[in-house]
Amino acid sequence: MGRMARCCVQSLLKLVNSFLGMVGIAMIIYSLWMFRVWLRTDESNDVPVPWFIYAILGLGASLCVITCSGHIAAETANGCCLYIYMAFVFMIFLLEAAVTADVFLNHNWQEDFPADATGNLDKLEDFVKDNFDICKWIGLSVVAVQGLSMFLAMVLKALGPHSEKYYESDDEYLPDRVPLLKNYAPPHGSEPAYGVKSDSWIVRTNSKTLR
Template sequence: MGRIVRSCLQSLLKLVNSAIGMVGIAMILYSLWMFRIWYKQIDGDHFPIPWFIYAFLGLGITLCVITCSGHIAAETLNGHCLSCYMVFVFLLFLLEAAVTADVLLNRHWEDDFPEDPTGRFDEFKNFVKLNFEICKWIGSLIVAAQGLSIFVAMILRALGPDHGSYYDSDDEYAPARLPLLKNHVQQIPYVADPLFPLKNDSWNKNRQ
């Protein structure tokens, strides 16, 4: 029963990680598209890449790395890997909470960010405003997936790795080894050296 529960939790953690990884891949693709548009706009001139593109690319790569670490932790059930994974997700959750609180509570939150010469940041902001309900549900799902991943990782860390398979395998192969051990331990019948009986017989005859 414990093995079935552990296997279901592993599959659930991998599924939640896949959702987080898909968001990371989407952010990487969007940042690459913004790179392409930016290089077309500057027309070969050398200008620094805007922070908004770097932020999207860095966050997408971070999500993909966290997803890979989560899959490794779910597969190996290593306590250290699960702990590192929970710390990474928790730090990302704190970062998202800080940005959300700044946007919601600070009226002049735009002043906290550097200027974006590409205008992509304004486009993204307008897109969120026009599709606020959809973006709200997507953000809620991402936060729920992160919270669920931390919860499942905590349960898997508490359960620990499955050692039952090793004991079962030892019990299955133990009867096959017993006859070999018995044969090995069984004493070999003593065979007398033919030279010594001759000596003993001749010695006994001399005594007689």
């Protein structure tokens, strides 16, 4: 029963973790698209690569790395790997919470970020305002997935790794049961279980037989 529950938790963690990987891949594709559009503009020769593109690319790559670590942690069920995975997810969650709080609580939140020469940040802001309901549910889904992945990682840590990996083979315990076997031969170099009969005992037995 415990092994079945562990396998189910591992499968669920891999499935939930894959959603974070898809989000990371989407962010990488979006950043590459922005970089391609920026290269086609006349301003690309005078202005360095905007920070906004770097930020989206770095965040997407981080989510992909977290996804890989999550799959490794789910497969091995190792406590150290699970702790590292939960720490990564928690740091991303804190970063998202800080940015969200700054946007919603600070009316001049744009002043906290460097100027974006490409205008992609303004376009993203306009897109979020025009599709606020969709973006809100997408954001809540990402946060829910992160929370669920941390919960599944904690459950898997509590269940522990597969027990058969830490128990030695049953063959090593066979000599404890073999005295019940009729034709058991002791291993080479080991002493017999019941000892060797002495010569004096054999002589007494033969003399009694002759009488």
